[in-house]
Amino acid sequence: MTKTSLALTLTPLLVLLAACGQKSDGAGGPGGAGGPPPVSVAPATQRQIQEFDEFTARLEAPDTVEVRSRVAGTVEAVRFKEGQLVRKGDPLFTIDTRAFRAEVARAEAQIAALKTQADLARTDLGRSEKLVSVNAVSQQEIDQLRSALRSAEANQKGAEAALVQARLNVEFANVTAPVSGRTSRANVTPGNLVGVGDAVLTTLVSSDRVHAYFDASEAAYLKYMRAAKPADVIVQMGLSNEQGYPHTGKLDFVDNRLNPATASIRARAVFDNKGGQFTPGLYARIKLGGSASYTGVVVPDRAINTDQTRKVVFIVGANNIVQPRPVTPGALFDGMRVVDGIKPGELVIVDGVQRAMPGAPVTPQVLKVDDKGMPIPAAAPAPAASK
Incomplete structure (x- = not known):
């Protein structure tokens, strides 16, 4: 074979080997198909680790009172605005008191009459006891006079008790708030006749504090009972529209038995609500700190x-x-x-x-990490500039 023909034969082979070598070099870099x-x-x-458990809860007011009338009568006035914050003792409804005041006057008159009868019986007894020594009055008559005096005094006490009840009816006709809190709607309006406890006039819930009730498992109960007392357990709460648990309270009640059907126990946390941001019935998330912090x-x-x-x-x-x-x-x-x-x-x-x-x-x-140790995604490579 001549030198010319040999050169023509080897040239395509060298070109092919060079191309393969360049392809291999490109694939062998970091991340390429031919490398790791x-x-x-x-x-x-x-x-530092602080373990905790999460629960779902419902908010309830510490005091929920259905306001009812303690006397029968006609409603004269509604003394509050619906949804208003009231203090204990503030007037809510006024019931017509004319019949109750008449009963007070009748009871006072009856007491005066019975007091006169008691005074007369007391005078007759004293006069007769002086005649016993001269045998002008028998012992039987003395006993009858003493009995009459005791009966008159008893009737007077009964009338005095009726007067107390009549005065209470006058007081009960002014329906006041039994606790401090927020009122609901007024279920009766002026002119309606109400009976004794037969209808709810309005509902009143306390608003200075709020309770969060939740159910904990048996395992969680055993873990948290290792604390010296329930108040030592850290309780945090977040509402459905809040991030995290921005509100801090304390655990103030754990039920006295587990529910065998669900293997859970009812617990309660209390939170301050002076700002009025919590409404009874809201859904909440509860976070309990489970132990002391550790590394x-x-x-x-x-x-x-x-x-x-x-x-x-x-x-x-x-x-x-x-x-x-x-x-x-x-x-x-x-x-x-x-x-x-x-x-x-x-x-x-x-x-x-x-x-x-x-x-x-x-x-x-x-990758870089944040202060909690979570990796920060790597920035995407900048697009290559067009030539």
Whole structure:
């Protein structure tokens, strides 16, 4: 074969090999198909842990009173505005008192008459006792006079009791607020006839405090009862339209038995409501601090994987080799899970774990974390400038 023909034969082969070499070099860079797969990693963080439990609750007023009339009569006036805040003793309704005042006058007159009878019986007895010594009056007559005096005194006391009742009826005709709080709508208007306790005139709920009732499981009950007293348990509350738990209160009641049907126990927390922001019946979220704070290691909850019956986290170790690490997960805080089995600072795979193989190398991209240890997503690469 001549030199010319040999050169013509080798030239296409060299060109093909050069092209393959360039393609291989491009694929062999970091993250390429021919190199270790890319993954996002974040360091495990050590922080102070305060465990808590969350419950759902309903708000109720400490005092809920159905205001009813204690006397029968015609309603003369409604003395409040519907939905108004009232203090204990403020007037709510006025009932016609003319019949009750007439009863007071009748009872006073009866007392005067019976007092006169008692005075007369007392005078007759005294006069007759002086005549006993001269045998002018028999012992039987003395006994009858004493009996008449006791009967007159008893009738006088009965009339005095009737006078007290008549005066109470006059007082009850002015229906006042039994507790301080907010009124509901007035169910009767002036001119209506009401009986004794047969209709609810209005409903009054206290508003200076509010109770949050919730049901806790048996396990939660046993955990929180380790506290010295219920007041030691931290209670925080958030409404449905609020972020987090901005309101702080205290646990003031735990029921005396568990419900065997649900294995739960009723508990109650109390919160200040002087601002009037809480309305009975609202849904609320309750957060209870479960124990004293302690130091723990946290990782993003999404970094924990399940391997049959155990939980594992993939660690990027020396030489960027993937190492599966069994862990024991604990409480969850803001997307971060407390784990036992990882040291602070170890790099945990949080994204791209499906590309990581135990014992195989990867190309880690270390993400920054916020103050809670949560990884901050990497910024997207800027688009290349057009030529």
